[in-house]
Structures are given as C-alpha cells and as structure tokens.
Amino acid sequence: PLALAGESRNTVGGYVSARADYEQLTLQANARYDKHDEYDNYNTWSLSSQYHFSQNYSAYMSVGTGFKAPSYSSLTTNPDLEPEESTNYEVGMSGVTSLVGWRVSVYKNEVENLNIYYSGPNGGFGQTYNVDADIEGIELQATFDTGFIHHTLLAEFKDHTDARGTQLARRAKENFKWLTEASLGDFDFALTYIYTGKRLDLPTENLTSDDYLPATSLWDGAISYWVADNIALRARVDNLLDEEYETAKGYRSPGRTFFATATIDF
Secondary structure (H helix, E strand, C coil), X not given: CCCCCCCCCCEEEEEEEEEEEECCEEEEEEEEXXXXXXXXXXXXXXXXEEEECCXXXXXXXXXXXXXXXXXXXXXXXXCCCCCEEEEEEEEEEEEEECCEEEEEEEEEEEEXXXXXXXXXXXXXXXXXXXXXEEEEEEEEEEEEEECCEEEEEEEEEEEEEECCCCECCCCCCEEEEXXXXXXECCEEEEEEEEEECCEECCCCCCCCHHHEECCEEEEEEEEEEEEECCEEEEEEEECCCCCCCEEECCEECCCCEEEEEEEECC
C-alpha cells in the first residue's frame, strides 16, 4: 500500500454565480475553477432554469459538471487513481393540486473514473478502481394534511450500474419515506417510516446472494413538550420496533435507542 503519512495537498478555487429573472422565467449560471496541486486544473459549471406557469405550477431543468479528487483512503489501495468527472442532468415539475403539494424530478448522472472499491477473494482486502458509471432515477414527493396531521411522502427509484453492469455499492434501487407531524396544544409529535431496498454491500469479481444487504423497514418517533415559548423538553426513539439490520456487512446497527434533551433559547 502507498504510505501517505505526512503528505498534504493544496487546492485553490474560485466560484462565480449569476441569476436573472424575466417575468415567469428564472435563469441561473454557476462556474468554478479549481487548481489542484496533484490533478492539474479543472473547470466545472452548471446551468439551470425554472418557469412558473402559474402561482401553483412550475417546471425546471438543470445541467452541470463535477470533479472529485480521490480520497487518501482510496489511494492507499491504488495510488494510480484518477479523479472522478461527471455530467449531471435533471428535469422536474412541481405544483399544488387539490390541496396536495407535489414534485416530480428525473435525473441522469454520467460519471467517468468513479472510485469504486472491490473486495478481494473471500472477503479479503481489495482495491479501489476507476470505473465509468451511469446513475438514473426518478424522485416523487407529495405533501398534504389530514386534520391536524401533516404528511410528507417521498419515493425514489434508481438504476445505477458501473461499466461492468454491477450495481453500485450500498445504494438501493428503491427508497421510500413517510413523515407525519402534528401539534396538539403544547406538544409536537413526529413519526417516520423509512424503507430501504435490497442493495449490494461491496462489489466483487464473482457476486453471490451473500454479497447483498436485505431491505430494511424502520420506524422512528419523537415528541416535544413546550414548557414555555423558549423552553422545550424533547424525547426521541430510533428504530422503534427494534429491527436487526446492517448498513454494511459485519456492522450491525443499534437496536431501539432512546434520546432525551432539553433546550432553552435566550
């Protein structure tokens, strides 16, 4: 492995942004220059626009580029890594229909030289490689009220593979979230449900079913009591149903966990 102790890097960057509004149309442009002492100079940019059809409906689109230097931990396994470079596209619409707020967005990210760690044989030490990858997805969001309870629903569907056709590490293809919030007198309540789909832990040369993490369903709850306008007592429970799950192979996440805090604003 490459010895990195005592090494340092210097990066100097500059950033400019401009915005223009023309009645119902908003335009924005951003540009960034980075001078990296190891990976030369990079110019990245983004362009975006939003058009308001009416007070309740709008559409937007954006395109941009990105640059990311390899981390020191990745370089310890492969000192010849190249920086990641990406081009990102997104289009979407948002609005309010029949008291339901909604947003739909579709995106595509094309990444060159994505730094991906591949495990070694039998789970041994592996190496980080540069691999091209495509990430495509759609995100849906809806907000609405039922009585005094406010709901936020989120859904994301992703297709993400590297140039070898392997699913990217630790990224689910489906993610769902349901957040409910309510206030009753001096009490605030919140209940959250999060579903994370089946996902690959770390890619290997020969994948098996054991290399995947199963889908998880988690509930979290919270309550706040306002003693005064500036004093609140809060309690939270994560993993309410005490589910057993892992975010990475061999690293079991905490079971049911309780938190209590008190805050005073001056």
